[in-house]
Amino acid sequence: MLLALLAAASLALPADLAKAAHDYDRAQVTSDRAELERLIADDYVLHNSQGQAQDKASFIADQVAPGYRLEPFKIEQPVEKVMGDTAILGGVARAKGLAGGQPFDVKLRFIDVWRKRDGAWKVVFSQATRVP
Template sequence: MRKLLAATGVALLVAALTQMHPAAQDSAAEAVKAADTARFTAQTTNDFGALGRLLGDDLVYTHSSAAVDGKASFIDSMRSGTVKYESIEPREVQVRVYGTTAVVTGAGRFRVTARGQALDNQLRYTDVWVLRDGRWQMVSWQSTRVP
């Protein structure tokens, strides 16, 4: 019985700590949306400093081709010119915030040159952001081509 009461107490405490006032939640969602937009801008302008700040060191970036990159390999592919994000046009972007974690879903047109081949992809995507040291960082990306 004590274990059950202790587990219930911990669950209630965690729930209380992760609850956000609606205004704070809206503010956090706007901050995440701005960070996501800044990341897209950094990708299309090869702003590696901004990408270094916006991407978590533990990033798992799953491309629509099913290739997977970490932070270093993702940035290195752009730095080397292997991949060039020509333009990114997001739409249908929604942000849901759960305490210090946010899930972004959206769609968009991604024009990319990869290994010399021009690609014009319509994608649906999900990315995950976490609040660390007062700033949002993307830690996961998964995209799927729209047929």
């Protein structure tokens, strides 16, 4: 079902960007370090929902940490803007899972900025804000 929702939401996106975005979401759910390394730019910055700035290494470390698990999620109110080799993708998602072995359940409004570099789409910036 998640794949069908992503495919439907991505009809207007270039095929390679839609695939990269799908792979990025799946890599977060499966804690796939290699895919995260491939899809996230070396100069990546995340402004997370706790008001902290994280770099690529810190974000990936959190995603693959023992005791961390993210359940599959659905993106609501999708935002998809493509401007040449730059794209803004985002929306609202309910993130549920475990962090440090403790359950979490938050609704986030997020934005990912993608850039096409050397023929491949990479996430360069993300912002996540908790939705009350």
